[in-house]
Amino acid sequence: MSGIDFVFVLGTAVILLTPGPTNTLLAAAGLAQGVRRAAPLVAFELAGYLVGITAWGLFLVSAQAVYPWVGIVVRVASSVYLAYVAVKIWGAASAQATARKAPIGPAALFVATLLNPKGLVFASTLFPAHSFDRLQTYIGSILQFACLLVPIAFIWIKFGAALGGQRSRFINPENLQRTAALVIGVFSVSIVGSAVRLSLLPG
Numbered sequence: 767m768s769g770i771d772f773v774f775v776l777g778t779a780v781i782l783l784t785p786g787p788t789n790t791l792l793a794a795a796g797l798a799q800g801v802r803r804a805a806p807l808v809a810f811e812l813a814g815y816l817v818g819i820t821a822w823g824l825f826l827v828s829a830q831a832v833y834p835w836v837g838i839v840v841r842v843a844s845s846v847y848l849a850y851v852a853v854k855i856w857g858a859a860s861a862q863a864t865a866r867k868a869p870i871g872p873a874a875l876f877v878a879t880l881l882n883p884k885g886l887v888f889a890s891t892l893f894p895a896h897s898f899d900r901l902q903t904y905i906g907s908i909l910q911f912a913c914l915l916v917p918i919a920f921i922w923i924k925f926g927a928a929l930g931g932q933r934s935r936f937i938n939p940e941n942l943q944r945t946a947a948l949v950i951g952v953f954s955v956s957i958v959g960s961a962v963r964l965s966l967l968p969g
Contacts (some may be wrong), residue, residue, distance in 0.1 A: 767837045770908075778911060781884055782918045784851070788814070788879045789922045795875075796926030804927075808919040810872040812912055814879025815888070819911075822889035823898035840890040841957055845884055846952035856947035891957050 788811055800804075829836040838876035879885075888911070889898075897907045 773895055773956050774871055774894060774907070775910065775914065778888065778914050779918065781887060781892070782915055783921075784884075786851070786882060786884060788875065788882050788884075791875050791878055792919055792922040793926030793929070796923035801920070801923055804923045805920070807872060807923070808916055810876040811879050811919055813913055814876045814882070815885060815911070816908065818880045818882065818885030819893070820898070821887045822886050823893060826890060827898045830923055831962065833926075837890070840886070844890055845954045845957040848887065848957065849951065852947045852951035852954060856944060858877045904963050 792804070792807060793813065795807055798804075826836065826840060893907050893911075894903060897903050
């Protein structure tokens with residue numbers, strides 16, 4: 767992977783910013799423990815994503831070598847999942863959020879991230895072609911992914927910590943969730959478009 771892939775960077779940032787199980791735990795940790803004490807959890811989020819993304823990526827490379835249509839099916843499935851997430855986030859935007867007061871452990875965050883369906887989205891639609899069969903491309907993609915994940919993880923921790931103090935009139939959970947729902951909905955449609963283009967390529 768040479769240089770910066772702006773589609774990869776933008777898409778990855780959007781997905782990482784979207785509310786989900788991992789981000790919910792990070793925000794809860796920030797609220798319950800504060801930014802400083804919750805900061806080490808970022809390393810466990812990164813580890814969980816790296817293991818999950820790599821496992822999915824290697825599986826897809828092997829599967830597509832035998833069944834070329836697997837890539838199209840996975841893209842469509844990812845799009846459906848993202849559309850479901852967008853609807854769910856929008857519907858829950860006005861619900862009152864409840865935060866966990868118990869400390870969030872590293873193991874809980876790692877497992878939640880490892881099982882997070884976002885890992886499949888990253889591996890199947892965002893990581894550049896040949897990321898999982900060319901070491902140089904893989905390393906470049908992972909480094910860019912890590913550079914995006916770390917500051918975004920801290921944003922979620924800081925957001926959770928801020929909720930323990932004064933709430934902003936405009937930046938609040940409801941507006942954040944609805945904005946995320948719109949963005950992820952648009953991204954879902956774009957994935958369908960990529961699947962259609964892939965299906966039209968000559969075999």
